[in-house]
Amino acid sequence: MTFIPDKAPPHPATVIDWLRARLFSNWSSSIATVAIVYLAWKILPPLVEWALIHAVWSPDNPSLCREAIGQGACWAFVADTYRFLLFGTFPAEQHWRPALTIGILLALYGISAGHLLGRFRLASVWLVGLAAIAILMWGGALGLSYVENERWGGLTLTLLLATFGIGLAFPLSILLALGRRSSIPLVRWLAITYIELIRGVPLISVLFMASVMLPLFMPAGISFDKLLRAQLAMILFAAAYLAEIVRGGLQAIPRQQEEAAQALGLSYWQRTCYVTLPQALRLAIPPLVNTFIGFFKDTSLVVIIGLFDFLTTIKVSLTEPAWTGFGVEAYLFAALGYFIFCYPMSRYGQALERRSAPGGGICALKKN
Amino acid sequence: MSARFHRATAARQSKTAWSWRQAQLRAVAFQALLAAVVVIGAGYLISNAFENLEARRIASGFGFLWREAGFEIGETTFLSYTAADTYLKALTVGLLNTFRVASLAIVLSTTLGVLVGLARLSLNWLLAKIAAGYVEVMRNVPLVVQLFFWYAVITEGLPAPAEALNPLPGVFLSNRGLAFPVPASLAPISIDYPILSGFNFTGGGLLSPEFTALFLGLALYTAAFIAEIVRAGILAVERGQFEAAYSLGLNQRHVMRYIILPQALRVIVPPISSQYLNCTKNSSLAVAIGYPDLVSIANTTINQTGQAIEGITIIMLVYLTISLAISGFMNWYNWRFALRGTRS
Numbered sequence: 001m002t003f004i005p006d007k008a009p010p011h012p013a014t015v016i017d018w019l020r021a022r023l024f025s026n027w028s029s030s031i032a033t034v035a036i037v038y039l040a041w042k043i044l045p046p047l048v049e050w051a052l053i054h055a056v057w058s059p060d061n062p063s064l065c066r067e068a069i070g071q072g073a074c075w076a077f078v079a080d081t082y083r084f085l086l087f088g089t090f091p092a093e094q095h096w097r098p099a100l101t102i103g104i105l106l107a108l109y110g111i112s113a114g115h116l117l118g119r120f121r122l123a124s125v126w127l128v129g130l131a132a133i134a135i136l137m138w139g140g141a142l143g144l145s146y147v148e149n150e151r152w153g154g155l156t157l158t159l160l161l162a163t164f165g166i167g168l169a170f171p172l173s174i175l176l177a178l179g180r181r182s183s184i185p186l187v188r189w190l191a192i193t194y195i196e197l198i199r200g201v202p203l204i205s206v207l208f209m210a211s212v213m214l215p216l217f218m219p220a221g222i223s224f225d226k227l228l229r230a231q232l233a234m235i236l237f238a239a240a241y242l243a244e245i246v247r248g249g250l251q252a253i254p255r256q257q258e259e260a261a262q263a264l265g266l267s268y269w270q271r272t273c274y275v276t277l278p279q280a281l282r283l284a285i286p287p288l289v290n291t292f293i294g295f296f297k298d299t300s301l302v303v304i305i306g307l308f309d310f311l312t313t314i315k316v317s318l319t320e321p322a323w324t325g326f327g328v329e330a331y332l333f334a335a336l337g338y339f340i341f342c343y344p345m346s347r348y349g350q351a352l353e354r355r356s357a358p359g360g361g362i363c364a365l366k367k368n
Numbered sequence: 369m370s371a372r373f374h375r376a377t378a379a380r381q382s383k384t385a386w387s388w389r390q391a392q393l394r395a396v397a398f399q400a401l402l403a404a405v406v407v408i409g410a411g412y413l414i415s416n417a418f419e420n421l422e423a424r425r426i427a428s429g430f431g432f433l434w435r436e437a438g439f440e441i442g443e444t445t446f447l448s449y450t451a452a453d454t455y456l457k458a459l460t461v462g463l464l465n466t467f468r469v470a471s472l473a474i475v476l477s478t479t480l481g482v483l484v485g486l487a488r489l490s491l492n493w494l495l496a497k498i499a500a501g502y503v504e505v506m507r508n509v510p511l512v513v514q515l516f517f518w519y520a521v522i523t524e525g526l527p528a529p530a531e532a533l534n535p536l537p538g539v540f541l542s543n544r545g546l547a548f549p550v551p552a553s554l555a556p557i558s559i560d561y562p563i564l565s566g567f568n569f570t571g572g573g574l575l576s577p578e579f580t581a582l583f584l585g586l587a588l589y590t591a592a593f594i595a596e597i598v599r600a601g602i603l604a605v606e607r608g609q610f611e612a613a614y615s616l617g618l619n620q621r622h623v624m625r626y627i628i629l630p631q632a633l634r635v636i637v638p639p640i641s642s643q644y645l646n647c648t649k650n651s652s653l654a655v656a657i658g659y660p661d662l663v664s665i666a667n668t669t670i671n672q673t674g675q676a677i678e679g680i681t682i683i684m685l686v687y688l689t690i691s692l693a694i695s696g697f698m699n700w701y702n703w704r705f706a707l708r709g710t711r712s
Contacts, residue, residue: 022493029492036494186399190406197684200691202649204663205683212676216420217413297510304512304656311513327520335509335517342508 062322074326078333081317085337088153088308094145097136098156104129104136105159113348130167133160149227153308155337157227161299161309165234166242166292172235173242178272180247191243198240203301206237211305230302238295245287249280289349293342300338310337417677426674433459439668441660443576455669462665463686469579469661470651473586474644480587481594488599499595506592512656514589519581519657529568544568546575578659582651590647594640601636602628634702641698648690652683662686 023033054072056064059080068074078085087098108129111117117125137160140146152160179191198206210233215223224232253276261271300311308316314334318327421428433456440451445464449457487499506514523543527533532542538549538561547562547569562572575583605628613627654661663683670679 022491025491029490029495032490032492032495036498184395184399186402190402197688200688201684202652202663202687204652204655205680205687208663208667208670208683209680212670213680216417216676218420219416220419220423293508297508300510300512301653304653311510311516315516325524327524328517331513331517331520334513335505338510338513339505339508343504346504346508 065323065326069325073329073332074323075329075333077317077323077326077329080323081313081320084154084317085310085313086154087156088313089151090147090153090156091145091151094139094147097139097144097147098152098154101133101136101156102159104133105163108163126167130164149225152227154313155310157308158296158299158310161231161234161302162292162296164231165238165299166295169235169238169242172239173246174277176239176243177246177250180243181250195240195243198237199244203234203237203298204304206233207301207305209233226305226307230305230307234295234299237298238291241291241294242288245284245291246280248287249282249284250276252283253279286349286353289345289352293345293349296342296345297338310334424674428675428677430678432669432673432675432678435673437669437672439672441665442658443579443660455673458665459662459669459682462660462662465659466648466651466654466661466663469582469586469654469659470648473583473590473651474647476583476587477590477594477643477647478640480591482598484591484595485598485602488595489602503592503595506589507596511585511589511650512653515581515585515653515657518585519577522577522581529564532564532569538562538572540564540569542569543577544574545577546580548573548575576659578654578657581657582654582659586647586650589650590643593643593646597636597639597643598632601632604635605631637698637702641695641702644698645691645694648694649687652687 024030050071051073054068056068056072056074056076057079058064059076062076062080065074065076083092083095086102087095090098108126111125112122135141135144137152137156138147138149176191176195179187180195182188182191207230210229211226214229214232218224257275257279258271261275266275299309302309303312303315306312311334314330317323318330323330418428434454436452437455437458438451439458441449441458441461443465444461445468447457447461447464449461484499484502487495488503490496490499522545526541526543529540529542529544532540532547534540538559540547540562544567549559549561550573552558552560560571562569562574568574609627609631610623613623618627651661652663655664655667658664666679666683670676673679
C-alpha cells in the first residue's frame, strides 16, 4: 500500500476514473475496498434497524422500551427527560431563564467565531452578555425570583462551567506565561512550579483537591459551595495549560520586536501590552480553540464530584426505575450532545490553523 | 560647550547608573515582597488546616498508611491483598492497577494509532474517510462519556455468562467481562481454559467489565490523537525527500525505513510522549466506572480516614513522578534518535 501519495491523485474525469483512482488503484486498495463494503453490508443494516426502525420514540409507555430490548433503541428516555438534561433541577416554571442563557452563550460564541465585531465592541458585548446571564441564572433582581446555584444543572451548567472557566483562566494564564519568561528569578520559579505541577497531575486530582482539600484550608465558618469550588479548580487547571500556549505565542515573536520597543524607550509593561502580547495572542488563537474544546470536554469530569452537569443529569436519569438498563442509548445521546458542540469548534480551529499556517511540508503537499 | 557636553554625559551616565541600580533594587524589593506574600499566604492556609483538622480530630501525617484498610479491592494485580492489609498496601495495589491499564492501553493505542494515521493518508478514499471519521468522533466526545458507554455496552449489551458470546474457542464475552485461556505451564504445555461455574467463569484469565471498559476506552481515545500525530509527522517530511529517495532507486520499503521514518519520528516522538502522559493521567478516570486504580483507592482512603491532604498529596506525587519518568525516558529516546540521525 502506498502510504504517501508520491503524486497527488489526478483529478478524475469520469466516475469510473474516480473509482479506479481512489478505490481500486492497486490490488491492496481493491482488497481494502471490498472488505470495507462487506463489513458495512454486515453491520450497517442491523444498526439502522436498531437505532431507527425498531426504536421506541414515545415516552408515554416505558414498558414498550422493555419489550424492544435487543431489537430497538429506547430514545423515549431522551424524550422523557430532556428538560432535566437541559436545565437540571431549575424550577420548572422558570425554565425560560436557563434556555435564554444557553441562547445568549451560543450567540456570544457565534459572534466571536464570525469576527463580526471589533475587539473592543466584542469585549463589551461579552461583558453585557455575561452580566445578563448572571442575573438570569441567579435572579433576585428585576423581579426574577432567586434560584440558588445548587439547582443549576444540565447542559446549561456544562456551558457555564466551560465559558466562565476559560474566560477567567485566560487573564491568569497571561500572567503565568509572562511570569515564566520573567527575568526575576522568584517570579519565574513560582510560575514554572505552578504550571508544571498542574500539568503533571490529572484533572480529577485537582477537582478532588477543590472538593475535599480546599474546605480544610479555609478559616472556620467560611465555605464556598460545591459549584464555586469546582469552577475554581477548573480555572486553576485551565490556566496552566493556557499559559503554555500563550508562552508558545510569545516565543514565536521575533526578538527584534522586543528590542525595537526597548530602543523606543518603552517600559516592560508598555512593551508587553502594546507590542509583544497582542502579536503573541493572535498567534495563539488556533491552539487556544483546541484547548477550549478540550476544556469543554473536561467539564464532564465534574460527574465524579457529583455536580449536575449534562453528563451527570444523564447518569442520574438512568437511576429512575423506568429507565434503568438503557445506558447504551443514554450515553450515545450524551456523546451526540458533546459532539454537536465540539465538532463545529474543531472545524473552526482547523480553519484558523490553515489560515495561519506557515509554508512548509504540509502546505507544499496540499497545494498540489 | 565641551564642559556642557561633559556635564550632560556625566548626567546621563549617572542617570543610567541610577536607573540600573533602581531596576535591580526594584527586582529585589519585588521578590522580597512576593516571597513574603507567598509565605504568609501559605502559612495562613496551613494554620487554618491545622485548626480544622484539630476541630475534626484528624491526626495529620502519614501514620494512617500503616493502619488496617478494612475494604476489599475488586481486582488485584501481582499482589495478594485482603481487607486486613494496610492502607499502604491498598494504595500500592491501586498503583499497580494504574500501571496495568495504562501500559496496556499505551501499547494498543500506539498500534491502532499508527494504523489509523497511515489509513488517513491512504489513497483509498473509503479507508481514508473511515479513519478521518474515527478520529473526529473520538476526539470530539469526552473520554468519561466513552468510558460510561463501553461500560454500559459490556454490562447491559452483552449476555449473562450462561449465554456468553464465544467468538474464539475458549474465549467468552459476557456481562462479567472477557474470559480467555491462559497457559498454565509451559513444559508439558497445558492450557487453563475458563469454565462456567455458577454465575461466572473460573479458571483461565478474566478481565473484569471495569478493566475492559477502561482499557478499551482509553486505547481507542488515545489512538485518535496518536493517529493525528503520525499523520502530521509523515506529512511534515518534504515531498522532495520521497522523490530524491525514489530517484536513487530505493524501493518503497527502504524509502520508508531509511529516509522517511527517521525524519518523521523526530517530529512524532515529542508529541507522542505527551500523549502517553495524557493516557496515564486519563487512566485516573477509572474512578468513574469503579476500576480500583490509584485515584479511586486514594478516594476511598480519604473518605474513610478524612486524611484529604495526605491522600491528595500521594496522588499528586505519584503522577508527578510518572510524568517526569515518562518525559525523561522520551527525552532520552529523542536525544538518541536525533543523534543517530545526524551521524548517518
